[in-house]
Amino acid sequence: GESVGLHLPTLSVQEGDNSIINCAYSNSASDYFIWYKQESGKGPQFIIDIRSNMDKRQGQRVTVLLNKTVKHLSLQIAATQPGDSAVYFCAENMRGSARQLTFGSGTQLTVLP
Amino acid sequence: ETGVTQTPRHLVMGMTNKKSLKCEQHLGHNAMYWYKQSAKKPLELMFVYSLEERVENNSVPSRFSPECPNSSHLFLHLHTLQPEDSALYLCASSPNPQGADEQYFGPGTRLTVT
Numbered sequence: 001g002e003s004v005g006l007h008l009p010t011l012s013v014q015e016g017d018n019s020i021i022n023c024a025y026s027n028s029a030s031d032y033f034i035w036y037k038q039e040s041g042k043g044p045q046f047i048i049d050i051r052s053n054m055d056k057r058q059g060q061r062v063t064v065l066l067n068k069t070v071k072h073l074s075l076q077i078a079a080t081q082p083g084d085s086a087v088y089f090c091a092e093n094m095r096g097s098a099r100q101l102t103f104g105s106g107t108q109l110t111v112l113p
Numbered sequence: 114e115t116g117v118t119q120t121p122r123h124l125v126m127g128m129t130n131k132k133s134l135k136c137e138q139h140l141g142h143n144a145m146y147w148y149k150q151s152a153k154k155p156l157e158l159m160f161v162y163s164l165e166e167r168v169e170n171n172s173v174p175s176r177f178s179p180e181c182p183n184s185s186h187l188f189l190h191l192h193t194l195q196p197e198d199s200a201l202y203l204c205a206s207s208p209n210p211q212g213a214d215e216q217y218f219g220p221g222t223r224l225t226v227t
Contacts (some may be wrong), residue, residue: 043218
């Protein structure tokens, strides 16, 4: 499944499938990006980050892709599990705007059994 | 656990009450943040403290008053709030007071203003 995080706020995938969550950012001067996961009743939890001098970064079961040409960020989750059900949102930091992260509104990922 | 704790986890207060939210980080970080999270809206940055000095105040109404007595503790004092202030208030910390990096969030305080 694939979702544009800011325009399609929900995404449902079958357990075991790969998930792709997208985020379109607006500021071409942004040079640092983070993906967060927020489960119900909890605060956001860091998943993975990427700086603008990279276009891909991999973690455990997750990969972030950055396309600066079209200002697009995606989070790929391999072999999605029920515990991955949560809201996922991206955040960007604009160069020169120290400490300020601008957050997207998020995508609700639901993993179906 | 992220190393950032918040108390209370839930708070119900009337519009004439005064209450405080507390945040504590056990990570040795130098920057702390308050965010407001309303339903179906992006996180809104309220305040940033770096090395115990307030460095950002994003046009937050004066009925919200932050306090950072030391690098491990952050408070948000509340008075004469409005019903639209009901939201999840999140505290975060980060290691680097100068640049952008990962922020670690607490579990939040769910605030309801009646």
